[in-house]
Amino acid sequence: MAETKEPLVRLEGLCKSYDTQVAVERFDLSIAKGEFVVLLGPSGSGKTTVLSMLGGFTEPSEGRVLIEGADVTALPPAKRPTATVFQDYALFPHMSVRANVGFGLAMRKVSRVARDIRADEVLKLVGLEGFGSRRVHQLSGGQRQRVALARAIAVKPAVLLLDEPLGALDLALRRQMQEELVHIQKRLGTSFVHVTHDQEEAMSVADKIVVMNKGRVEDRGTPSRIYRRPASLFTATFMGENNILPAKLVARSGDELTVETALGRFLLVGGEDASALQPGAALHVALRPEQIFPAATAPEDAVPLGAAILTELVFQGTHWRAHAKAGGKGALDLLLRLPPDLAPAAGEALDILARPQDMTVLTR
Incomplete structure (x- = not known):
């Protein structure tokens, strides 16, 4: 040893x-x-x-x-x-x-x-x-x-x-x-x-x-x-920019959690803190701006999050920093980092996707 x-x-x-x-x-x-x-x-x-x-x-x-x-x-x-x-x-x-x-x-x-x-x-x-x-x-x-x-x-x-x-x-x-x-x-x-x-x-x-x-x-x-x-x-929220999605636990099987958010229902892996959660518990899901993809550049294992309406765009060289409205009736504010060659426009509707493995379940 x-x-x-x-x-x-x-x-x-x-x-x-x-x-x-x-x-x-x-x-x-x-x-x-x-x-x-x-x-x-x-x-x-x-x-x-x-x-x-x-x-x-x-x-x-x-x-x-x-x-x-x-x-x-x-x-x-x-x-x-x-x-x-x-x-x-x-x-x-x-x-x-x-x-x-x-x-x-x-x-x-x-x-x-x-x-x-x-x-x-x-x-x-x-x-x-x-x-x-x-x-x-x-x-x-x-x-x-x-x-x-x-x-x-x-x-x-x-x-x-x-x-x-x-x-x-x-x-x-x-x-x-x-x-x-x-x-x-x-x-x-x-x-x-x-x-x-x-x-x-x-x-x-x-x-x-x-x-x-x-x-x-x-x-x-x-x-x-x-x-x-x-x-x-x-x-x-302290470690750089993040999208924090309010969520509800629908079901749990071991460390696998089915959670409901304004962007859809996802099967995610929870940490040790999630082991005591019961269905109906309130939690949050974190998703970094660079982990949200427009349909044209999304990886194969990404899942749809619906459409996002772009409201504000700033070109920052390596990416477009974009604010958007998503979810039911556009009630959810999102921050995105879009590819620099995408040429998006304010008011444009963009289909967005993300990989479930990039979503982090937060219980505290």
Whole structure:
């Protein structure tokens, strides 16, 4: 039997309350060595509080933080095998880039020669070779972000914590830095825990996404699973655009569910949460805009959803973003992504189809 590896990080039952306000409630998470984990959620969801408890900046009201098998719950940040990159970078303007990068090593009493060598190594890693003698004010926003990242990497943490580190960058630079973060993380083999409210950023960098809402975990899994098979109504609507169809359970046989919607009756596969449902139960079905096809481009295993009347169209290069009315008397609003060469027109009636395997049953 293969030996099960102990997770690098274990967060057990973390709770944080401020007077009567609960910021985080019963948060559990295991992080493997070399894993890139993203805590994703809207403002106030508790994601930054979790990161702060992991880094030692906030004391949990309950629960434990274990890193490399050791309970570090009571240890201050400087005593933990972690390093943090903040959104505002927190660089020292009176120091050179090299001195900024070596600051954590200086606090660990590493010699000047050794820390300068290490600083130059990590500056090369983040694409700033030859920048060591420059001052912070001589750098662009993206370069400052890389210096902050280099400073955190220099101390060789077991876990690198990133608190919305790309939030201050413009869109093009943010996308570039997302790719570079993944490249650096894979080269280092260090576990990264990254906080963001940007769904696209989360899917671009993560091995695992933890979706948070009101201090609780809504969902966790790979980016593909979270996007294609969300576990809750919140996740389905937070992770990009989605069509949410009110539905009623007509019959259930094992994990096969017959559900009735405004677009028709479908035989779908439900998850574990659906096992206790009884006929007549109210639920929802999620269907992504790109999973709805016009008849001309529908796959063979797609089933008809009826006709949709196009009401609004915006050309976005790779597709037409279309709003439509469907269902009985056009009572259901749908969002579609139509092929760019379709040349649709507002007011046009379009026969639409979808594959049952693309429909996700939501019970909560």
